[in-house]
Amino acid sequence: MKSLKSVITLLSIVVLVPCTAAFSAETITVTSFGGAFSQSQIEAYQKPFAAKTGVTVNAEVYNGGLAEVRAQVQSGNVTWDVIDVEKQDLTGGCDEGLFESIDPAMLAPAPDGTPATEDFLPGTLHDCGVATIIWTTIVAYDKTKFPEEKPSKLADFFDVKKFPGMRGISKRPVVAMEFALMADGVPPADVYKTLSTPEGLDRAFKKLDSIKANLIFWEAGAQPPQMLADGEVIMTTAYNGRIFNAVVKENKPFEIIWDHHVWNTDSYAIVKGTKHKATAMEFLKFATSTQALADQASWISYGPSRKSSVPLITTFHGTDVQMAAHMPTAPQNFTNALQTNDEWWADHQDEILKRYSAWMAK
Numbered sequence: 001m002k003s004l005k006s007v008i009t010l011l012s013i014v015v016l017v018p019c020t021a022a023f024s025a026e027t028i029t030v031t032s033f034g035g036a037f038s039q040s041q042i043e044a045y046q047k048p049f050a051a052k053t054g055v056t057v058n059a060e061v062y063n064g065g066l067a068e069v070r071a072q073v074q075s076g077n078v079t080w081d082v083i084d085v086e087k088q089d090l091t092g093g094c095d096e097g098l099f100e101s102i103d104p105a106m107l108a109p110a111p112d113g114t115p116a117t118e119d120f121l122p123g124t125l126h127d128c129g130v131a132t133i134i135w136t137t138i139v140a141y142d143k144t145k146f147p148e149e150k151p152s153k154l155a156d157f158f159d160v161k162k163f164p165g166m167r168g169i170s171k172r173p174v175v176a177m178e179f180a181l182m183a184d185g186v187p188p189a190d191v192y193k194t195l196s197t198p199e200g201l202d203r204a205f206k207k208l209d210s211i212k213a214n215l216i217f218w219e220a221g222a223q224p225p226q227m228l229a230d231g232e233v234i235m236t237t238a239y240n241g242r243i244f245n246a247v248v249k250e251n252k253p254f255e256i257i258w259d260h261h262v263w264n265t266d267s268y269a270i271v272k273g274t275k276h277k278a279t280a281m282e283f284l285k286f287a288t289s290t291q292a293l294a295d296q297a298s299w300i301s302y303g304p305s306r307k308s309s310v311p312l313i314t315t316f317h318g319t320d321v322q323m324a325a326h327m328p329t330a331p332q333n334f335t336n337a338l339q340t341n342d343e344w345w346a347d348h349q350d351e352i353l354k355r356y357s358a359w360m361a362k
Helices: 004-024 035-053 067-075 087-096 176-183 188-195 198-209 223-230 240-250 277-287 290-296 307-312 342-361
Strands: 027-032 056-061 082-086 129-142 167-170 215-218 235-239 254-270
Touching (some): 067 087, 082 087, 082 277, 129 223, 129 240, 176 188, 176 198, 176 254, 188 198, 215 223, 223 240, 240 254, 277 290
Antiparallel strands (some): 129 235
């Protein structure tokens, strides 16, 4: 007769092998924003998950927004399983029924047993998604283009007399509108109240008009550092992690202006109608665990969304550069930052995008 220990071992094998085999036969597609950001996710989440489960994880790239997700869900031809979305798109997509519901009880607890609902920072858990990072949009410049006085505040981006030269700005109105108003003197606390009025919206476009002749528009997050490196622009709006990577990995002479930066969260959501829902859920659970989020911060300067991840942040991968001071939420970087109002953008994005697109085309 087998010992109790032998029986338990046998039962464990019987239970675990089919589960592993089922996972290993699957392929999921995780879609994100490309460049250094996608690379950080591949290294911290996707490769370790594939090694642990045997699942093949394909990485795809998009430029944000809901159009492509909406088309897949409405056609019933869902080819993306997990998608990285900005918070306003998570809110809007959830309202439209484009994403699966997420039960926070299924998320991994912190290493000390603290439930995920208590470990994640406020506002980072959503009915349809789980935040992975806190990131921000900043203005960055090429230091070699300013041999004397250098730009130091957001208003300098809009001052083409004092700092002549081309600027880069996103093809999406999110953050561009906020930057315009804050550079025009609107306090961060009043930005969305001001944008909610016709006069405030006109004021933002008037401020953007003042530098229209000096603007080059970018679409993908990898473009701003490349535009700086190529000399197309002397200043650009950009995601802070992309500029950090260009400086540390490629030794580029770029500088971040933290003044009035606009921060947000990115979340993983699962596309409604995926044929690999169970595997996608397992991936999301793994990717939002304490260690995985801390590991991503070693690849790019975006802050993790879990409290338990913060003490585990170390150095930039392969260097001795300590990452903590480069996070958007570091005290010295966060004095007058503005949090993106995702609910406001979910309500206004379509109408403002239409006007912004027409303005760009003029």
